[in-house]
Amino acid sequence: MYEFMNNMSALSLRGILENNKLAGANYDDWLIDIIDKPAVTAPVPKEDGSIDNEATKAYEKYLENCLTAKCIILATMGSDLQRQHQDMDPPTIVEHLKKMYGAQSNTARYQLSKTLFRSTLDVDSPVGPHVLKMIDLIEQLEKLGCKLGKELSQDLILQSLLENFLQFIVSFNIIKVSYDLHEMLNMLIDYENQISSEKKERS
Known part of the structure; x- marks a missing residue:
């Protein structure tokens, strides 16, 4: 938890914008790259024992983006939820939240649609x-x-x-x-x- 707090405190909004090219217009796409796309795996050494530099850089960038996304997600949570999710990666956090709050979303959707579909204009209104x-x-x-x-x-x-x-x-x-x-x-x-x-x- 201490390491997470240190990382999160270092992530000023300015730093995120400058280092990760994050902006309001591309926030959803940027986060989807971490959550919805397949995880990048660590490069496997070649037969001669060497490792592809480009693959290594891509993997390191993926880990960096995962940490940034995780810090942003956890920063929006209360302390109890932070403790529950601090050891999860971003995709796992999102899936866990869907399971926790999916039923609440279904109930909210039901109530909203019920009100909408039964709406009628009152006489003289x-x-x-x-x-x-x-x-x-x-x-x-x-x-x-x-x-x-x-x-x-x-x-x-x-x-x-x-x-x-x-x-x-x-x-x-x-x-x-x-x-x-x-x-x-x-x-x-x-x-x-x-x-x-x-x-x-x-x-």
Whole structure:
């Protein structure tokens, strides 16, 4: 543990950026190189006893990246989790965390999808907050790895609306692939304002 703390304290953000070429835009790809790709094994001596220098350098770089990734992962954990994972390599840490918290993710996904699929616009309630809440649920599900896609998400929102949006639904279904969810939200708000204005004119 003492060696780990020394290594972690030496890993300033600036050092990671300079020595490992880590940046926000490439963080996921950089970490995937350690976690998802096959491990690099130590080079085997040739028949004459010599060792390939390039293979040795690649293996040393792999070990260095593993240590850096491990320090970053452990640095985000509480002390109890650190103690549980300090002797594991990065891929093993990730697999262990999946087993520990996978059930929690499944429960969260179930609750979010249940709320989303049962969402309906209440009578006399404004459409803006309702649709915004549905978009938030869709985005939360995406973070859990459940991507509904734009068209299905649009269908769920349209199905949650009241009968006074029927004309909007018919029109939007003709051109919906051209708009994202937030553009759809703005269109619904405009349509609602139009309906409200027409009602005032008739009264």
